[in-house]
Amino acid sequence: MLETSSSTRTVLAAAELWRCNADPLAIELDSAFYGGLDALRNASDHADIAAGKGPIGQAVSTGEPRVLTGFSEFGFLYQEAAQAAGLGGAAILPSFEQGRVTSVLVLYFRGGPSTVAAVELWAGTKGRFELSLDQSYYTGLERFARISRYVNFPKGSGLPGVCWDTALPRIVPHVAESKAFLRPVGEQDGGLTVGLGIPIMHRTELRGVFVALSSVNTPFATVHEVWVEDPQQPTQLIRAQGVYGGHVELARATDGMTFATAGQEGLPGQAWAAAQPLLLDGPDAILAAGSSRGDAFRDAGLAFALAIPVVVVDRVRAVVMLMG
Amino acid sequence: MTATSPLPSPDVSSADARYVEIVNLVKAYPNPLGDAIKVVDGYNLTIKKGDLISVIGHSGCGKSTVLMMLAGLNPITAGDVLVDGNTIEGPGPDRAVVFQAPCLLPWMTSFQNVMLGVKRCYPHGSRAERKQIVEYYLNLVGLADAMHKYPREMSGGMQQRVGIARAIALRPKMLLLDEPFGRLDSLTRMDLQDTILGILDREKITTMLITHDVDEAVYMADRICMMTNGPRARVGQVLDIPFERPRNRQDVFASDLYYDLRGSLVEFLAKNEKDKPGEEPAAQADRPDVYETPHAETIWAPAPEQPTILTYARIPTVS
Numbered sequence: 001m002l003e004t005s006s007s008t009r010t011v012l013a014a015a016e017l018w019r020c021n022a023d024p025l026a027i028e029l030d031s032a033f034y035g036g037l038d039a040l041r042n043a044s045d046h047a048d049i050a051a052g053k054g055p056i057g058q059a060v061s062t063g064e065p066r067v068l069t070g071f072s073e074f075g076f077l078y079q080e081a082a083q084a085a086g087l088g089g090a091a092i093l094p095s096f097e098q099g100r101v102t103s104v105l106v107l108y109f110r111g112g113p114s115t116v117a118a119v120e121l122w123a124g125t126k127g128r129f130e131l132s133l134d135q136s137y138y139t140g141l142e143r144f145a146r147i148s149r150y151v152n153f154p155k156g157s158g159l160p161g162v163c164w165d166t167a168l169p170r171i172v173p174h175v176a177e178s179k180a181f182l183r184p185v186g187e188q189d190g191g192l193t194v195g196l197g198i199p200i201m202h203r204t205e206l207r208g209v210f211v212a213l214s215s216v217n218t219p220f221a222t223v224h225e226v227w228v229e230d231p232q233q234p235t236q237l238i239r240a241q242g243v244y245g246g247h248v249e250l251a252r253a254t255d256g257m258t259f260a261t262a263g264q265e266g267l268p269g270q271a272w273a274a275a276q277p278l279l280l281d282g283p284d285a286i287l288a289a290g291s292s293r294g295d296a297f298r299d300a301g302l303a304f305a306l307a308i309p310v311v312v313v314d315r316v317r318a319v320v321m322l323m324g
Numbered sequence: 325m326t327a328t329s330p331l332p333s334p335d336v337s338s339a340d341a342r343y344v345e346i347v348n349l350v351k352a353y354p355n356p357l358g359d360a361i362k363v364v365d366g367y368n369l370t371i372k373k374g375d376l377i378s379v380i381g382h383s384g385c386g387k388s389t390v391l392m393m394l395a396g397l398n399p400i401t402a403g404d405v406l407v408d409g410n411t412i413e414g415p416g417p418d419r420a421v422v423f424q425a426p427c428l429l430p431w432m433t434s435f436q437n438v439m440l441g442v443k444r445c446y447p448h449g450s451r452a453e454r455k456q457i458v459e460y461y462l463n464l465v466g467l468a469d470a471m472h473k474y475p476r477e478m479s480g481g482m483q484q485r486v487g488i489a490r491a492i493a494l495r496p497k498m499l500l501l502d503e504p505f506g507r508l509d510s511l512t513r514m515d516l517q518d519t520i521l522g523i524l525d526r527e528k529i530t531t532m533l534i535t536h537d538v539d540e541a542v543y544m545a546d547r548i549c550m551m552t553n554g555p556r557a558r559v560g561q562v563l564d565i566p567f568e569r570p571r572n573r574q575d576v577f578a579s580d581l582y583y584d585l586r587g588s589l590v591e592f593l594a595k596n597e598k599d600k601p602g603e604e605p606a607a608q609a610d611r612p613d614v615y616e617t618p619h620a621e622t623i624w625a626p627a628p629e630q631p632t633i634l635t636y637a638r639i640p641t642v643s
Binding site for chain 1: 623625
């Protein structure tokens with residue numbers, strides 16, 4: 001195992017997947033991971049989530065993704081629970097089917113001075129054909145935050161521009177050294193390492209690019225993976241990228257692994273087939289879905305797994321796996 | 325922990341916001357030994373009417389090549405340049421250029437050098453009108469007392485002022501400045517920077533400034549276009565410079581943000597200096613817990629359906 005261990009606290013502290021039923025006003029909690037944050041679980045149990053109400057309900061109504069600093073919009077229970085758990089921000093990412101919101105993924109992020117991370121939403125700027133910073137959550141990155149709001153990326157440049165150009169997610173394993181990342185990351189930026197970019201849809205059009213940046217000591221997730229169709233065998237998913245937070249055995253256990261796009265084996269295959277995010281809580285659930293790399297999952301001590309399909313123009317193009 | 329408030333939505337009409345559009349610009353030179361060498365490849369940039377955009381990048385990255393294509397002095401291999409909605413085809417008086425060397429005709433006075441272009445741009449104006457125009461612009465650059473001097477009788481800074489007056493007197497839609505202060509001492513340089521900013525504040529001419537000087541770029545520009553290293557150079561990122569106009573040098577230099585933005589530019593250049601052209605270093609080389617597919621070029625090719633991105637929309641406030 002390298003410098004990061006399974007005991008590392010990930011920036012992604014909790015997640016909820018809310019499903020919209022056929023009745024557009026009904027929003028139900030499909031699955032969640034709270035990682036021991038019982039107060040947040042309790043707040044969720046008592047939350048009154050309805051279309052148009054609160055940030056989750058608004059996301060169902062408008063289809064707009066959000067990145068929030070603080071929890072005042074969530075209501076008193078969430079705010080208290082988040083504060084007690086040391087959370088600093090959240091992202092709300094709707095998923096669509098033929099332009100209709102079918103689910104909303106809520107990601108909760110740790111805060112505080114010991115957490116170094118950035119979560120950003122880059123969006124097109126009117127009249128310029130460039131991506132500018134639309135919404136963001138920064139912790140431990142004051143200088144980086146100050147500069148980033150003045151940065152714009154054209155199509156094909158920087159992590160957001162590449163995700164826009166290719167309509168694919170991308171992991172940058174070493175943002176400080178990467179030529180492709182472009183934004184300068186100095187030592188004063190808290191040792192930012194892994195960058196993740198995910199194209200975000202708004203109904204049937206590309207809305208922007210979600211970017212998560214994190215440090216060695218506080219990674220966004222322990223494991224980041226991108227699964228795409230095999231260029232030589234389009235019915236099979238292959239791993240395009242993976243960053244395993246020091247878990248070399250898990251990286252090796254994944255070597256050569258493929259999943260059928262039409263099949264139900266493994267989380268990437270299931271998320272691809274469903275075209276909706278999947279969230280698993282607890283080692284047992286992960287092991288059940290983990291197929292042949294179950295032992296490596298167990299050894300890595302992973303507690304949650306989140307599969308996010310990237311759907312662009314109604315076509316699944318990739319699956320992002322986050323585990324921690 | 326910090327929060328970033330959403331950027332204000334640009335309140336300019338679409339035509340003004342895209343006054344100059346550079347779309348997928350390519351400059352390739354023939355190579356007798358193989359494929360043509362693309363110096364610039366896929367250069368995209370939009371400039372708002374009246375903005376001053378500064379272009380920085382390492383020597384030889386293609387900054388001046390882009391400017392010469394905009395001026396119509398170097399043929400475009402592929403792509404388009406539109407100024408005020410019109411595709412440019414060759415040089416024209418709607419785009420005036422100031423080079424590092426003033427390039428004045430030595431047998432003509434300042435007045436005569438400026439009059440040369442004015443005669444072409446105002447062919448139907450009376451002799452008195454043209455004289456007024458020349459005097460006005462020479463006065464604007466601070467040469468009211470040197471109108472009838474020959475280049476040999478003037479300093480480098482004064483000669484460059486004549487060059488600037490000659491360019492602006494054409495009333496161009498776009499002013500192209502190719503390292504115009506490169507040969508000047510620092511005091512003259514600062515003086516001339518302020519002269520140009522004063523003129524641009526008044527005349528609102530859309531301007532592209534090529535420079536190697538990050539301080540000059542931050543002080544003068546509304547936006548800074550950072551170019552990647554060549555060959556196949558393109559726009560890496562564009563930095564907004566939020567200082568209000570008219571600019572005051574002391575106020576700008578006293579701002580903490582100035583040093584943040586300046587530092588960002590220096591780090592970008594330093595990172596590009598370190599990086600030699602080529603592929604990203606193999607991720608697995610020093611991190612066995614990192615995997616990168618060998619099919620990266622195939623997988624991350626531009627999307628076939630060319631997805632368009634929605635323009636900026638302010639996120640509604642949740643009640």
